[in-house]
Amino acid sequence: MAWCCATVSSRWVVASCWPDVQWRGFMLPYVRWASLRVGLMCDGVASGWPNVRRAEGFVVLVFISAPAMGNLVPIVEFANLLTKHHPRFSATLFIITMSQRPLLNTYAQSLASTSPTNIRFLRLPPVDPPAPDDYQSSVGFLSLLIQKHTSHVRDALLQLTPTESTDSTRDSVRLAGLFVDMFSTPIIDVAAELSIPCYLFFASPASFLGFMLHLSQFDSEEELSIPSYKNPVPRCVLPNLVMKGNDGFSWISQHARRYRETKGIVVNTFQELEPHAVQSLSHDSKLPPVYPIGPILDLNGSDRWNPNPAQYKLIMEWLDQQPLASVVLLCFGSLGSLKATQVEQIAIGLERAGVRFLWALREPPKAQLEDPMDFENHENVLPDGFLERTAGIGLVCGWVPQAKLLAHKAIGGFVSHCGWNSILESLWYGVPIATWPLYAEQQMNAFEMVKELSLAVEIRLNYRMGGDLVWAEEVERGVRFLMNDADEIRRKVKEMSEKCKIALMENGSSYSMLMSLIEELTS
Numbered sequence: 001m002a003w004c005c006a007t008v009s010s011r012w013v014v015a016s017c018w019p020d021v022q023w024r025g026f027m028l029p030y031v032r033w034a035s036l037r038v039g040l041m042c043d044g045v046a047s048g049w050p051n052v053r054r055a056e057g058f059v060v061l062v063f064i065s066a067p068a069m070g071n072l073v074p075i076v077e078f079a080n081l082l083t084k085h086h087p088r089f090s091a092t093l094f095i096i097t098m099s100q101r102p103l104l105n106t107y108a109q110s111l112a113s114t115s116p117t118n119i120r121f122l123r124l125p126p127v128d129p130p131a132p133d134d135y136q137s138s139v140g141f142l143s144l145l146i147q148k149h150t151s152h153v154r155d156a157l158l159q160l161t162p163t164e165s166t167d168s169t170r171d172s173v174r175l176a177g178l179f180v181d182m183f184s185t186p187i188i189d190v191a192a193e194l195s196i197p198c199y200l201f202f203a204s205p206a207s208f209l210g211f212m213l214h215l216s217q218f219d220s221e222e223e224l225s226i227p228s229y230k231n232p233v234p235r236c237v238l239p240n241l242v243m244k245g246n247d248g249f250s251w252i253s254q255h256a257r258r259y260r261e262t263k264g265i266v267v268n269t270f271q272e273l274e275p276h277a278v279q280s281l282s283h284d285s286k287l288p289p290v291y292p293i294g295p296i297l298d299l300n301g302s303d304r305w306n307p308n309p310a311q312y313k314l315i316m317e318w319l320d321q322q323p324l325a326s327v328v329l330l331c332f333g334s335l336g337s338l339k340a341t342q343v344e345q346i347a348i349g350l351e352r353a354g355v356r357f358l359w360a361l362r363e364p365p366k367a368q369l370e371d372p373m374d375f376e377n378h379e380n381v382l383p384d385g386f387l388e389r390t391a392g393i394g395l396v397c398g399w400v401p402q403a404k405l406l407a408h409k410a411i412g413g414f415v416s417h418c419g420w421n422s423i424l425e426s427l428w429y430g431v432p433i434a435t436w437p438l439y440a441e442q443q444m445n446a447f448e449m450v451k452e453l454s455l456a457v458e459i460r461l462n463y464r465m466g467g468d469l470v471w472a473e474e475v476e477r478g479v480r481f482l483m484n485d486a487d488e489i490r491r492k493v494k495e496m497s498e499k500c501k502i503a504l505m506e507n508g509s510s511y512s513m514l515m516s517l518i519e520e521l522t523s
Contacts, residue, residue: 058173059086059522060160063201064094064153065181066142069104069334070419070440074203074268075181076111077296083118086518094156095123096149100370103334103399106307124152136246139183141369143251147186154190161194176521179266182212185258200262204420206269206277206292207448208441212256213284215242215249227284228277231451236462237443260286264520268294268420271509272499273427273453293514295424295500299403308374311397315358315405318395322356325412328483329431330359331402332417336438337364337372340381342469347386349475350394355483357394358405374398406431413482415459418442423449430497432457432490434482438465455492457482 063079065071072095079091095108111121130144160175178191179201191198202209210228218224223232241248259265269292271278281290306312319327330346332338338346343361350357361381362372375381378396387396402422405411406429416422418437423445426433433456435446443464449456459478460470503510 058090059088059176060090060092060173061177061179061521062092062094062157062160062175062196063179064096064146064184064187065201065203066146066183067096067098067101067104068142069101069107070421071181071183071203072104072107073298074296074421075179075201076115077298078179078201078266078268079119080115081293081296081514082518082521083116085514086522088522089118091119092160093119093121094153095121096146097123097126098145098369100367103307103371122156124149124156127152137241137248137251138369139241139251140247142183143186143255146184150186150190153187154194157190157194157196161196177263180262182255185255188258188261197263198261200259200265202259202265202267204268204441205445205448206267206274206281206290207452208420208444209259209265209267210277210280211441211444212252213259213287215253215256227280229448229452230276233444233447234462237437237447239439239441239443240464241440260288262288264289264291264517266291266293266517268296268424270294270500270503272503273496274448276452289516289520291513291517293510293517295428295504295510297403297421297424297428299407299425299428306401308398312401312404315395315397315400316408319358319405319408319410322410324409326483327356327358327410328413328415328434328479329402329405329411330357330361330415331400331405331422332360332362332436332438333419333422334399335371336417337362337465339364339466343381344383345469345472346475347383348472350479351386351390352472352476353479353483355393355479356410357390357479358400358411359394359396360398360400360402361396362398413479413486415479415482418445418449418456420445424500427455427493427496428500430494432482432486432493434459434478436460436470437463455489455496457486457489 061079061082063075065075076093079093083089083091093111095111097105097108099105108121108123115121127145127148130141130148135141135144157175157178175196177199178187178196179199180187181201181203188198207228211226211233214226222235224235224238226233242252243249265288267290269278271292274292278290278292281287346359350359361375361378363375363381365372375398379387382396403425406414406425411429411431413434414422414426414431415434415436416426417439418433418435419440419442423433433449435450435456436459437443437446443462446456446458446461450458450461457478459474463470502508505511
């Protein structure tokens with residue numbers, strides 16, 4: 001397969017080809033774009049873009065994120081949201097892939113064939129990965145990887161930018177904004193060079209955005225006073241990546257400083273969920289406008305690209321046989337895995353708790369930066385006889401389409417790694433969480449859910465992958481409380497579920513913020 005890109009002179013379209021890009025998702029958008037620039041209106045080419053010849057013009061938006069599921073999925077859904085709300089919008093997403101992350105690549109490959117015609121996906125050419133000596137953390141690796149892609153981003157943006165020789169289309173086609181994510185700040189320089197308005201899309205909570213913006217002000221105190229949190233934040237819940245032991249702190253600080261250079265910050269949250277954090281950001285006079293327009297969710301999960309449809313069918317059939325809200329789901333995200341000694345403690349705790357469970361159990365990655373993998377045989381890691389003894393009440397599986405499972409009526413609780421996307425999904429479906437953070441900002445997310453918002457049950461707030469064991473007694477106690485005794489938390493979560501939906505309705509808080517952003521983009 002070849003990466004084909006349409007280049008344009010004043011008279012004709014020329015298709016040049018580079019490796020590794022699918023035809024439908026990558027070539028066709030540029031042929032369509034090129035046809036606009038030279039005035040061609042061929043059936044099957046420009047006709048796929050509705051309203052492109054309207055007098056008021058055609059607005060192109062571009063998006064880029066780090067190659068991680070937690071970053072890419074929400075920015076794709078954000079692009080979907082914008083194009084659905086305005087007929088003049090067309091979105092192009094620049095995709096960075098990593099050979100170490102097959103799940104991400106499977107998702108990315110599915111996008112071109114399953115998305116609307118006014119959303120296009122351009123996989124950027126591969127680059128040599130950063131040398132191991134050049135980084136000490138995953139954030140360092142991702143930051144350097146994106147930095148290496150800046151020239152390709154510039155080239156792709158130039159293809160999308162009307163030139164002086166195309167005055168007839170300059171007024172009808174306009175590149176109105178480039179959205180970068182929290183790790184893609186090197187692209188801000190490219191946007192400035194090409195005079196393209198640049199915005200930040202922040203896929204984590206507003207509270208964590210506030211933390212990042214004040215990162216340089218924190219010292220070694222055991223409790224930190226952070227404007228976006230109501231309560232003092234204990235040092236033990238700070239992310240590993242901001243501890244001053246490796247390059248993670250310097251990279252995160254550098255990214256955060258650049259957020260203020262953007263024209264606006266879009267946050268995947270909503271006013272009713274994080275009122276204190278959102279208000280604290282609005283009081284920062286040095287920030288550009290902040291648009292809380294969430295929850296932005298992919299509620300279809302992996303329906304379009306499920307890597308294991310047979311397993312999914314088995315899981316759904318099993319859930320269909322379970323009583324209402326009787327099953328606790330244990331799922332630790334696309335990058336989450338646990339060492340064998342911790343798996344044993346979870347198994348013992350679940351068996352003692354005696355509740356129905358669905359456990360997505362995955363094998364730790366074999367090498368740095370790789371994804372976890374599904375176990376070939378769960379019996380090799382679980383206590384002897386566990387599967388037989390729990391066969392009537394439990395199911396152990398590999399990777400699962402989490403959002404689809406949370407939507408099932410049998411799911412009544414969720415032991416979660418507290419990734420922000422997972423938290424928003426659980427709130428949308430009204431399923432209470434028991435917190436088990438693993439990496440990134442998840443410890444701070446868990447702290448916010450338990451201590452700031454009273455919307456979750458605490459198993460641990462400060463657990464980290466490879467850290468101290470969570471003992472079977474803690475698992476048993478946390479799961480039992482979540483499923484049998486957390487009535488007040490369950491009530492609050494159900495209320496927040498309704499507020500999620502109202503926020504997105506016409507005149508809701510997030511809807512109003514979205515309309516303000518659209519007005520800015522079309523002005």
